[in-house]
Amino acid sequence: xxxxxxxxxxxxxxxxxxxxxxxxxxxxxxxxxxxxxxxxxxxxxxxxxxxxxxxxxxxxxxxxxxxxxxxxxxxxxxxxxxxxxxxxxxxxxxxxxxxxxxxxxxxxxxxxxxxxxxxxxxxxxxxxxxxxxxxxxxx
Numbered sequence: 001x002x003x004x005x006x007x008x009x010x011x012x013x014x015x016x017x018x019x020x021x022x023x024x025x026x027x028x029x030x031x032x033x034x035x036x037x038x039x040x041x042x043x044x045x046x047x048x049x050x051x052x053x054x055x056x057x058x059x060x061x062x063x064x065x066x067x068x069x070x071x072x073x074x075x076x077x078x079x080x081x082x083x084x085x086x087x088x089x090x091x092x093x094x095x096x097x098x099x100x101x102x103x104x105x106x107x108x109x110x111x112x113x114x115x116x117x118x119x120x121x122x123x124x125x126x127x128x129x130x131x132x133x134x135x136x137x138x139x
Contacts, residue, residue, distance in 0.1 A: 034086070035096065035105070037070075040079040046095055050108045058102040071098045 035057070059067035074080060074097070081096040087107065095106040 035094070036084045037081045037096070038084055038093075039082045040074070040077065041082055042078070043080050043097070046080070046108075049114055050111075051095070052107045052109050054107070055105045056099070056102050057096075057105045067103070070096075071103065074098050 070081070083094045083096050083105075084091055085094050085105070086092070093108045093110070095104075095108060097104045097106065
């Protein structure tokens with residue numbers, strides 16, 4: 001977080017999206033009209049392979065109380081919100097997590113955007129190399 005931090009960017013519909021410096025120009029066309037909550041789920045039920053990009057979001061205008069209530073409800077229930085939001089011209093699925101005084105809005109990939117692990121060619125391990133690397137330990 002250097003001196004090029006731009007701060008609040010993309011406020012629309014009571015939602016403020018915070019972006020870091022260099023990405024500001026790339027996000028000029030992005031607007032967030034609304035965040036529609038679809039479901040509340042356990043955080044562990046979301047495979048991290050589906051997480052694409054994260055944004056910081058917070059309340060603006062009259063939505064401050066609603067954001068505070070939602071944040072407290074998510075903290076108390078130990079859940080996260082699955083949401084739909086529009087980013088540029090595409091509706092995306094996202095995870096809304098409480099993070100301090102604001103939320104982390106984590107954009108998700110759809111299943112067809114992720115390579116199936118069965119399609120990845122992984123060579124068989126060389127037993128001699130495994131034996132010589134026995135000094136490697138993960139603690």
